Amino acid sequence: MDKTKNIAIVGAGINGMFCAYYLLKSGNNVTIIDKDREGLTSKNNAGLLTPSLSPIPKVSNLDMIKAMTIGNGALYISPYQIIKNSNWFIKAGKYINKEYNMEKFVDLGMKSLELYREFLNKEKIDADLINGVAALYKNEEEAKILSKKYNGKFINQKQINESGYQNFSGGILFDKEMSVNPVKLFDALRNKINEMGSRIVLGNEAKLILGQSGNAISYIEAGGEKIKADKYVIASGSWSNALSKPVKYNPHIIPARGFAILFSTDNNKIVSMPSLLEDYGIAVAQHNKNLVRITSFFELVGTKNNLEEKRKKWLLNIIKSHLKEYNKMKIISINYGFRPCTPNNLPVIGKVNENVFVASGQCRLGVTLAPITGYIITQLINNNDKNVKKYKWLENFVRN
Ligand SMILES: Cc1cc2nc3c(=O)[nH]c(=O)nc-3n(C[C@H](O)[C@H](O)[C@H](O)COP(=O)(O)OP(=O)(O)OC[C@H]3O[C@@H](n4cnc5c(N)ncnc54)[C@H](O)[C@@H]3O)c2cc1C
Numbered sequence: 001m002d003k004t005k006n007i008a009i010v011g012a013g014i015n016g017m018f019c020a021y022y023l024l025k026s027g028n029n030v031t032i033i034d035k036d037r038e039g040l041t042s043k044n045n046a047g048l049l050t051p052s053l054s055p056i057p058k059v060s061n062l063d064m065i066k067a068m069t070i071g072n073g074a075l076y077i078s079p080y081q082i083i084k085n086s087n088w089f090i091k092a093g094k095y096i097n098k099e100y101n102m103e104k105f106v107d108l109g110m111k112s113l114e115l116y117r118e119f120l121n122k123e124k125i126d127a128d129l130i131n132g133v134a135a136l137y138k139n140e141e142e143a144k145i146l147s148k149k150y151n152g153k154f155i156n157q158k159q160i161n162e163s164g165y166q167n168f169s170g171g172i173l174f175d176k177e178m179s180v181n182p183v184k185l186f187d188a189l190r191n192k193i194n195e196m197g198s199r200i201v202l203g204n205e206a207k208l209i210l211g212q213s214g215n216a217i218s219y220i221e222a223g224g225e226k227i228k229a230d231k232y233v234i235a236s237g238s239w240s241n242a243l244s245k246p247v248k249y250n251p252h253i254i255p256a257r258g259f260a261i262l263f264s265t266d267n268n269k270i271v272s273m274p275s276l277l278e279d280y281g282i283a284v285a286q287h288n289k290n291l292v293r294i295t296s297f298f299e300l301v302g303t304k305n306n307l308e309e310k311r312k313k314w315l316l317n318i319i320k321s322h323l324k325e326y327n328k329m330k331i332i333s334i335n336y337g338f339r340p341c342t343p344n345n346l347p348v349i350g351k352v353n354e355n356v357f358v359a360s361g362q363c364r365l366g367v368t369l370a371p372i373t374g375y376i377i378t379q380l381i382n383n384n385d386k387n388v389k390k391y392k393w394l395e396n397f398v399r400n
Contacts, residue, residue: 004028007381008220008229010206010243013042014182014367015359016235017189018374021119024196026382031229032198033222035205039186041237041337042367044260046274046283046295047182049116049368050133051109052150052174053276054345059096071311074281076299084302085254091343101346104393108372113177115371125188128181128287134275136160136171136322143170150174164271165284166324171275179274181287182367201227208232208246208356216355217247231381233357235373238303238338240360244352251348251398253361255338257299259307261315263292263329270325280318292329294319298339298364305336339363349376350395357381358398 005028009016012034020030059067059075066072068079082089120127134155137143147154152172160168194200204223211218220227236243238255263270267289274285282296296315297307312334320326341363342348348361359377362369372391379388380395 005230005381006228007031007231007233008033008227009233009235010034010208010220011235011237011239011360012190012200012202013039013235013237014186014189014370015042015237015362015373016233017042017186017193018370019233019235019359019377020193020198020374021189021196022374022378023381024193024198026378028381030193030198031201031227032193033201033204033206033220033227035203037202039190041339043183043186044295044335044337045182045258045367046260046276046285046293047180047185047287047367048133048177048274048276048283048285049113049179050174050177050276051106051113051365051368052152052177053133053135054102054105054109054365071299073314074296074298076297076301076311078299078301081254081300081302085300088252088254088343091252095344101344101393105346108391108394109365109368112369112372115375116178119371123188123192125185125192127185127188130179130274130285130287132173132175132273133177133179134160134163134171134173134273135278136165136168136275138168138279140170143172147172161324163273163275164269164324165273165275165322167322168277173273179285179287180367181291181293184287185367201225206243208234208243210246215247215353231355231357233359233377233381234352235359237340237360237366240340240348240358244356244358247353247356249352249356249358249398251358251361252342253340253348254300255303256341256363257301257304257336257338258295258297259315260293260295260335260337262332262335263294264332265290265292265325265329268325268328270323270329277318277322282315282318284319284323291332303338307334307336339366344397346397347373347394348398349373349391350398351380352398 206222342361
């Protein structure tokens with residue numbers, strides 16, 4: 001590393017905070033700014049750290065038509081958003097049903113899992129870690145075929161039933177992947193970067209202000225304050241397009257809304273294995289005695305936040321039919337979040353110009369990929385590019 005630098009990060013979600021963590025660890029000064037006081041998306045997710053489940057489920061033309069009209073299960077696309085973000089949808093059309101760069105993507109996720117284990121052990125963080133995540137299917141044959149394709153272990157109906165589920169015929173267990181309580185992880189990481197000396201500015205919307213050269217950023221304006229730094233990181237999730245505008249860069253990110261419904265369980269163990277119900281796009285996890293987290297919906301509706309009654313009913317009916325002890329669960333809260341999604345499902349992590357970096361676009365895997373995102377950004381800022389040469393393809397995507 002050259003020398004201590006001052007770094008300003010916009011976005012104190014899980015990705016911005018992991019950037020802060022590795023930057024602080026390597027001796028830099030960090031200021032992290034967020035317009036919200038609490039995490040939204042980075043707290044309201046399933047907490048599954050599962051690179052193997054990164055491929056997007058296949059969607060047919062009929063699925064798309066249903067998604068744009070009545071909603072197709074978890075998927076809904078507002079026609080207004082298609083008009084508003086037509087470029088995004090044209091680009092996405094080229095990648096749909098193609099597993100673009102998937103091997104590299106899974107490899108990136110696996111490295112992130114290594115970093116998670118190191119981080120949780122070293123910092124002695126209790127995030128209710130559970131080892132092993134499953135994908136469950138109604139069709140046994142499909143589960144058998146996909147278990148080979150994704151290098152997971154096939155599990156049969158009996159094994160699935162023993163872990164609290166019913167009406168599935170087969171599944172895939174990824175025993176090297178894991179799941180955490182996202183709220184505990186978020187809070188612990190925020191405490192950690194605070195303890196390490198990060199300045200955390202909450203409740204102020206930040207704007208990047210261009211210098212006279214018209215190229216580099218000169219400072220950040222937030223709540224009437226000018227925050228000057230040597231390098232700036234845009235880790236602003238679904239809002240990254242707007243933040244990047246001053247440097248004439250477009251990361252092509254739009255929000256995909258999802259909901260996290262929390263249930264109390266009256267101290268009953270409802271499920272012992274965090275799982276993705278693949279026929280529906282629903283995740284289920286129980287990280288402690290009295291809390292089940294159900295997440296679902298992938299809705300391209302901008303940043304609206306109401307869950308329609310009929311969509312909620314759809315979700316609850318499915319959960320009821322697949323969780324043996326559903327009757328012991330009571331809804332405590334319904335929360336929403338916005339996955340930051342690029343048209344090709346790949347994140348944008350890299351250098352945009354001489355003093356601006358972007359760490360965003362992780363979409364459905366934003367928690368999974370947060371440590372590797374923070375690590376790559378730190379290596380680039382510290383001029384240790386050779387350590388992350390392997391991930392150059394991510395930077396190429398940024399530039400294209
Ligand atoms: C229902 C659901 C389930 C999910 N399940 C999983 C899962 O199981 N596993 C997984 O890996 N991922 C999952 N995800 C995805 C994951 O939650 C996100 O990808 C991740 O949280 C994104 O983190 P982030 O830090 O990039 O963005 P965010 O958490 O959105 O943080 C960005 C921050 O930037 C701030 N910001 C934006 N603009 C400005 C500005 N101008 N000034 C100041 N601050 C600004 C925002 O307030 C925000 O706090 C799920 C998401 C949802 C919604």
